[in-house]
Amino acid sequence: MTAAPQDSERPQNTRAIMTFLREHSPFSNMDDTHLAHFAEHASLRFYADGDVVLSPEDGPVKRFYIVKQGRIRGERERDRDGETETTFEISQGECFPLAALIGERSTRTLHRAAGDTFCLSIEHDTFVMLFSQSDPFRDFCLRGVSSLLDQVNQRIQTGAMASMGSSNSLDTPLERYAIRNPIVCSPDLPVRKAVARMHENSVGSIVITDDERHPTGIFTLRDLRTMVAEEKGPLDTPIGQVMTKNPCCLTAQADAFEAAMLMAEHHFAHICVVDEEHRLIGMVSERDLFSLQRVDLVHLARTIGTASHLRTLVSLRKDVSRLVDAMLAHGADSGQVVKIITTLNDVTVRRVLELNIKKNDPGIPFTWLTFGSEGRQEQTLLTDQDNGILFETPEGMNEDQVREKLLPFAETVNKELAECGFTLCKGNIMASNPKLCLSGREWDDWFVRFIDASTPQNLVYSSIFLDMRAVFGPMEPLDALLDKVLTRIRKNALFQKMLAGNAITRKPPLTMFRNFRYAPDGKKNTLDLKRQGLAPFVEAVRVFALANGVGAANTLERMQQLSQKGVFDAKDANAWQEAYSLIQAIRMRAHQEMLDRGEPLSNYISPDDLNPLDRRILRESFRQAQRLQQKLEVTYQF
Amino acid sequence: MLEHIKDWIERLRAGSTGGPDREHLPTPKTAGDQRLSDCRLIVLDLETTGLNAAKDNVIAIGAVAIKNNAISMGDQFDLILRRPELDISETVLIHGIGPEALTRGHETEDALLHLLEWMNGDPILAFHSAFDRRFLEKALKHILGYTQPHTWIDVAEMLPAFFPDAKTGGHGLDNWADYFDLEVSARHHAAADAMATAELTLAVLNKARKNGVTTLRDLNGKLKYYRQLKNMHRHG
DSSP states (O other), rough: OOOOOOOGGHHHHHHHHHHHHHHHHTGGSSSSHHHHHHHOOEEEEEEEETTEEGGGGOSSEEEEEEEEEEEEEEEEEOOOOEEEEEEEEEEETTTEEEHHHHSSSSOSSSEEEEEEEEEEEEEEHHHHHHHHOOOOHHHHHHHHHHHHHHHOOOOOOOTTTTOOOOHHHSBBBBGGTTTESSOOOOTTTHHHHHHHHHHHHTTTEEEOOOTOOOOOEEEEEEHHHHHTTTOOOOTTBBBBGEEESSOEETTTSSSSSHHHHHHHHTTSSSEEEEEETEEEEEEEEEHHHHHHHHHHHHHHHHHTTTSHHHHHHHHHHHHHHHHHHHHHHHTTOOOHHHHHHHHHHHHHHHHHHHHHHHHSOOOOOEEEEHHHHHTOOOOOOBBBOEEEEOOOTTTTTTTHHHHHHHHHHHHHHHHHHHHOBOOOTTOOOOOOOOEEEEEEHHHHHHHHHHOOOHHHHHHHHHHHSEEEEEEEEOOOHHHHHHHHHHHHHHHHHHHHHHHHHHHHHSOOBBTTSSOOOSSSHHHHHHHHSIIIHHHHHHHHHHHHHHHTTOOHHHHHHHHHHHHHHTTTTTHHHHHHHHHHHHHHHHHHHHHHHHHTTTTTOEEOOGGGGGGGHHHHHHHHHHHHHHHHHHHHHHHHTO | HHHHHHHHHHHHHHOOOOOOEEEEEEEEOSSSOOOOTOOOOOEEEEEESSSSSTOOEEEEEEEEEEEEEEEEEEEHHHHHHETSSSSSSTTTHHOOOOOHHHSEEHHHHHHHHHHHHHHOOOOEEETTHHHHHHHHHHHHIIIIIOOOOOOOHHHHHHHHOTTTTOOOOSSSSHHHHHHOOOOSSSSHHHHHHHHHHHHHHHHHHHHHHTEEEEEEEHHHHHHHHHHHHHHHHHHO
16 A cells, blocks of 8 residues: 555545544544545435435345435334334434345345435445454444344354454464553452543453452453443442452463453453463453454354354354454464364354253253364364263252253254254264263263273274363363373273274375375375374374373374473474374365365365475375374384 | 546656646547436536636636446545646635645646546536636636537536425525535535535436436436526516
8 A cells, every 4th residue: 555645635525524434433433544445435325305225125235334414214014014114213424234234135124315315335345445454443343233133133244354464463472462560459449449440541441459469350341331230239339249250361471362262262351461370460352462463253252152043153154164264364373273163163052052051941950072073172164063961960860861851952952053064973973862961970981881892983982082072061070070081091001002003003195105195985196184184193192192191182282281291202292283283274275265166075185286385295294193103103012 | 536646646746747648638428318327427616716717717626526326436536726826815715725735736737637537528517517617618728729618517507407496595506505404524625615516416316317307418408498497487
């Protein structure tokens, strides 16, 4: 872009439009360059009283409008009597139609001019440009949409919103983003005074700390709003009574990515930054992070997490794909991308469960487990369901009685997850399977049998059930179970050796002369990146992790912890992490390309389609897998 | 279009002699079957040193274009001409262009060449167009030797023709702007006045559509009929 012209150099009419815009939200908060872009690309239209401005018959909305003068009335036909009723009025300085424009669909409401009306409008491409470049504009547009979400249950497109910063910035340590010396107070300070302190410092949150500066709670303007609206107490209430306890904390060494994930997962907008002794040193907000990042991950996660209908969840899945698309396009690290997919998948699974509990609560406390790639947090867009239930048997009931209540519930959830794009598991590894809807005691028995009996089927299962995670419900029952399982495996050298033997049967696809060995089952001259490329890493690393008491399920995290424990040489661990990530990245890019071409997703690629650099990377990555398997062979003396 | 003007100004600043090709200036289009809804209409306003076309001169040109019943902000013209030799003491209070601004303006010749090229021979609309027409044609003839007549349409005539019952309390731009509740951003600024005139034109085009006036020819016919009607009233 050329240097921004000074205001005085802009044409009078452009300046006049900018002046008009500045008087209204969100334009009042937008940069001059963005306002000028709006003004220079705007068109002015006239509608006489009663003229139709937008109609559901017009097809997908292509323009963003702002009323310059006059009024617009929204009209809908009432279902019961077919009479037309006015659903809203839009007056000077207000914008429309946000939901339809962002959803790239037609409006559901007839927009009609009430009195002679002038509207400024911008075309879709200008809208998309501003949406991706201007934070205040995007926030405004999305807020408008979210509040309408329940009413119209419409989908949100993130294609436009996912203009992201470079992946490097996600690696930036939090200390770069964090506000030093955040505003703090003690728990006995009256809310009124705390809010005054926030006001003086123009911040949206205050951290409540104890005498050692450990954060014990957080209070935000949103909390204040709830407190006033719900009349939770007078303003001289000590803040300790109304704060949100145990705020989310990360150390300064954590990176922006972790903070973003934490926010996305819990829908928090603020995270405390602490030192090793858990003393508060800073504060980072969603705004701090995302004004730099332009990732709409948090928003997407929040939209998924608050969706009120299954339909909305289903349609939001497309946005996950778009977000991935944008991240890959901007060169984001594949490890980050799979984690984001997993996080968004988790939020979706949780929301499906919540919605079903709301509709039809089985009345039994349970933990929803995921296995396999979802358990390892390594999901890509091609994913099927591997899940189960761990329940506590209420007093006075036996386990079969509990299952009677939980299984129909699980069946609905499995079905609805399938609608959201999580393919039903062909092997029936799903919570609706009575064999996988078990109490803590039953699960423990199950693992005992599993570890003691070395049947071929059990080895297949090992790649699924030994990578286990809780996504919903209390964590403690799973922690307790995992503890027992890990201890049992550590003590069972035979089981380890059997796992290791299984892991090395899956050789990386390289011939003796370091050419590619093609997949036996796929199309001619193709490689199966998942089974031939990633699986050797996943399986070998799992054996080392289980044998050394590493509780994490994620392959990269397992490698990290194994390196910290000294099981892996740091340099080796690094090379293996990198190799694994590179194969994953090539696989994900292939998936995105298949999506673009409208093909079904598969893990097969033809190395001939890769550029020479990628081919070399792939070959080197497979060689690293061979080295990892050699380490397994040496360790277990094959 | 705005980019185009910017480029052109950049080139002027850089001292390049390029610019519109004097040999191939656009030929004005005649009012025929062009549909009002999709042909391009120029809405123009001039600021001058006085009211007498014989001795006064153009000092600022503001214009916007209407296409598809919309005023596109990317397609506008807003220039102050460089005429430091002119005496503007009489009118400076009205349009607010002082001697300093004039010296910063653009070479008249370049500006007019560029205006011709930008207008592309499209019909020109103005409020009390006879005034603007006299000044512009004089300037085009004297400075460029360009004498081809554009199609001119008077917005001050169209408005009462399509809104015969409007009680405006007068025939001026301000009266009609008030009638339609328009906010004129800077009255007597050529570009702002052109914008206000164009906004009124949008209202006229809307009404014309509803009255079955769809082409430039229809519009001319309607205005001619209106003129005859007015004359009959005057003489009758």
